[in-house]
Amino acid sequence: MLIGELAERAGTSTRTLRYYEAHGLLRAHRSANGYRVYDEAELRVVHEIRALLAVGFGLDDIRPFVACLRAGNRSGDVCPDSVAVLRRKLAEVDACVDRLSAVRRQLRTQLTLAIEHREETCVPSHKLA
Amino acid sequence: MLIGELAERAGTSTRTLRYYEAHGLLRAHRSANGYRVYDEAELRVVHEIRALLAVGFGLDDIRPFVACLRAGNRSGDVCPDSVAVLRRKLAEVDACVDRLSAVRRQLRTQLTLAIEHREETCVPSHKLA
DNA sequence: CCTTGCCTTGACGTCGGCGGCAACGTCTAG
């Protein structure tokens, strides 16, 4: 399978596939003319990468999952390194949700106060330049 | 007040202040030698900018708040344009929290499944290169 | 005069996951 076919089957671009390879996630043999030739298994790998990217992982985070797949596992999730990354990411997401929740509270407070004070102090900015 | 003093009093850098000015948020007079000279009021503006940035606003979002302050209001929040931005941002934050919550659920599921399957299928990736 | 320390503008680097283009080689069908 050449790069164009893999790209189409995976629903992505050749640019993207070369990018993954440059970052150590994809593998390809080379035919005599220098073209990249992919195993069927790489399609699976690309799907894994895309799924994890969609969830918010970075390429570096994804590497262990790919290694896990290559090691013969049916899922890229089952290896200890992958599990560690999953845990870490879960913690990050939790932290992020917490921060955003705090921000949300502040925004609501700010909005409420602004609307309350609106009648008292208002000198509308858009009427003055 | 020169730029160094304002930077120090605002707890930021001169680079940052020049950046804000370049993006239409800060104002300065120029002394004979070309130095920026700031009013006391600009300190207030810088604080407003920093506070909003910390909450997650972009510089473009902040412009109405600064205009509102300059228009003579005690808070940058009370003008209609500012309120509109606050509302929009609140909606964005809500959407973001929702997405992250979905991601969180998926991560937990993935983690749970991975740990369940661990004993059955495991070929640890880090032992194979 | 020289140093030190303030100020000026201008321009490139950062981070990540690519998109897009250039300039070129390869293969195939008509």
Added chain:
DNA sequence: CTAGACGTTGCCGCCGACGTCAAGGCAAGG
């Protein structure tokens, strides 16, 4: 033979809020 559809490498652009030089002007004290 040639067009066109594939492949290759390589490099710039993007987004945003700055950090970090670079190269120089201006002020003041020893």
